[in-house]
Amino acid sequence: MRKFLSLTLAILLAIGVGAPVWAQQASPGSPVTQTGSTGLAASTCLSSIATSSVAITLTIPAPGGSNSVYIDYLVLAIVSTAAVTTSSTAQTFTSTNIAGTPQFPVSGAVTTGATNGAVGASGSLAIPIKALVGVGPTFVSPTANTNFFGEMTACWHIAP
Numbered sequence: 001m002r003k004f005l006s007l008t009l010a011i012l013l014a015i016g017v018g019a020p021v022w023a024q025q026a027s028p029g030s031p032v033t034q035t036g037s038t039g040l041a042a043s044t045c046l047s048s049i050a051t052s053s054v055a056i057t058l059t060i061p062a063p064g065g066s067n068s069v070y071i072d073y074l075v076l077a078i079v080s081t082a083a084v085t086t087s088s089t090a091q092t093f094t095s096t097n098i099a100g101t102p103q104f105p106v107s108g109a110v111t112t113g114a115t116n117g118a119v120g121a122s123g124s125l126a127i128p129i130k131a132l133v134g135v136g137p138t139f140v141s142p143t144a145n146t147n148f149f150g151e152m153t154a155c156w157h158i159a160p
Contacts, residue, residue: 067133
């Protein structure tokens with residue numbers, strides 16, 4: 001039995017079991033850098049809320065250089081006043097300086113005291129909307145109407 005234990009210990013030591021293992025690199029490696037286009041901790045936000053019968057524009061400042069604005073959070077909505085009876089006329093928010101110039105239609109008919117959000121612009125975005133390089137995007141509320149007003153909020157970060 002003693003020979004068996006001695007032989008087992010000798011084999012384990014020979015293959016390195018029980019030998020110290022070093023977690024550090026033997027020489028300095030390359031520095032760690034962050035890659036990717038998101039930097040959510042560095043988001044900046046703007047809001048614009050109109051009053052009845054006023055169309056509004058929300059303009060995000062240009063990023064400068066060869067950078068782009070990445071919109072991480074976007075809320076576009078219209079809020080009706082007590083004067084509205086029901087408007088089935090389609091209401092749409094428009095944009096500039098974004099590839100394809102997307103439009104954001106308001107969902108549902110506008111009714112008294114309701115807030116109607118625009119499709120695709122109801123809060124945090126799973127994939128940021130990238131503006132064109134070097135320019136700030138703009139969002140414009142639907143045409144002025146005495147029965148409702150626009151609300152817009154956008155949060156973004158700047159990256160290449």
